[in-house]
Structure formats: structure tokens, C-alpha cells
Amino acid sequence: MSKKLQNNGLWESSRMMLPQHREAAQSQRHDKPVPTKRPTVDDINIIRESVLLPLMHTIIVRRAREVERSSEMLRTLYSKVAQVLAKNMHADLAKVKRHMLENDMHVAEEEKDDQMIRYRYRCREHEDRFTMTRDYMRAEIGARIGRYADSLVTTIYGTDPRVSVLEKETKKKS
Numbered sequence: 001m002s003k004k005l006q007n008n009g010l011w012e013s014s015r016m017m018l019p020q021h022r023e024a025a026q027s028q029r030h031d032k033p034v035p036t037k038r039p040t041v042d043d044i045n046i047i048r049e050s051v052l053l054p055l056m057h058t059i060i061v062r063r064a065r066e067v068e069r070s071s072e073m074l075r076t077l078y079s080k081v082a083q084v085l086a087k088n089m090h091a092d093l094a095k096v097k098r099h100m101l102e103n104d105m106h107v108a109e110e111e112k113d114d115q116m117i118r119y120r121y122r123c124r125e126h127e128d129r130f131t132m133t134r135d136y137m138r139a140e141i142g143a144r145i146g147r148y149a150d151s152l153v154t155t156i157y158g159t160d161p162r163v164s165v166l167e168k169e170t171k172k173k174s
Contacts, residue, residue, distance in 0.1 A: 057090055061082075
């Protein structure tokens with residue numbers, strides 16, 4: 001047998017193998033995970049949050065100002081609830097931004113028209129684009145604001161917001 005094929009000579013004799021393939025094969029041998037450069041599902045969710053949270057925050061702050069200027073009887077209550085929602089969203093946005101900085105992730109708006117907004121993102125060394133339609137953004141923002149409101153009501157009541165006070169008292173007596 002040839003000297004090149006003994007011990008580690010197998011790798012040196014194979015000039016057609018790419019360095020990336022060699023590293024992958026060696027890491028499999030040593031049970032080391034191959035580091036991935038592509039974004040994970042969690043990374044994509046963080047990128048989506050970084051786009052939607054600022055829009056949600058802006059909507060809530062704007063609505064709070066509108067309610068404060070209105071003649072609505074419960075305007076103080078509505079305004080304070082909106083301020084709490086905005087505060088919660090701002091805290092979540094700060095967490096998202098911190099996560100993005102720690103993981104070398106950046107998102108920038110690239111193109112905008114009446115139907116959609118195109119974004120460019122970089123996640124570690126991977127660069128790509130994605131598009132969000134305005135209809136999707138409206139629906140997603142509405143659903144997320146609803147979840148923030150449900151969370152606030154749950155915090156106030158201490159249980160599911162759809163359970164009435166009478167039902168809670170009945171359960172306590174049982």
C-alpha cells in the first residue's frame with residue numbers, strides 16, 4: 001500500500017476534497033457539532049420581532065395620545081392601559097435588540113411600496129432578504145397586541161381573563 005494512504009495520509013492523498021468537507025468529516029469523527037452560519041428558527045423569530053415590535057409600540061403610543069385628547073369617559077383608564085402595553089413592548093424590544101447585538105444580527109429596511117416592505121438581514125455571516133406584506137403585518141400586529149392585552153389582564157386578575165369573577169368565586173366555594 002502507498003505511504004500516502006497510511007494514517008492521516010488518506011486526507012493528503014485526496015486533493016478533490018474541499019476543506020469544508022474535510023473539517024465536517026473530522027468533526028463528525030470527534031462528535032463535535034459543525035458550527036452553522038445559517039440562522040436558526042429562533043434567529044428568524046428574533047428578526048421578525050425586531051421588525052414588528054417597533055411598529056406595535058408606535059401604534060400603541062399613537063392610540064394612547066388620541067385617547068387622551070378624546071372626550072371618551074374612560075379615557076384615563078384606556079390611556080394608562082395603553083401606556084402599560086407600550087412599556088411592556090419597549091422592554092421586549094430592548095431584549096430583542098440586546099440579543100441581536102450579542103449574536104451579530106442586523107436588520108434594515110430595503111424597499112417599501114403600497115403592498116409590501118422588503119428587509120435585508122445579516123445573521124452572523126449569513127446575509128439574506130425577506131418580504132412582509134402589509135396585510136400580514138396588520139394581522140400579526142393585531143394578534144400580538146391582543147396577546148399583550150391578554151397578558152396584562154391575566155396579570156391583573158391572576159388567571160385566565162375569559163373567566164368571570166362569578167366563576168372564580170363559585171370555584172372557590174366548591
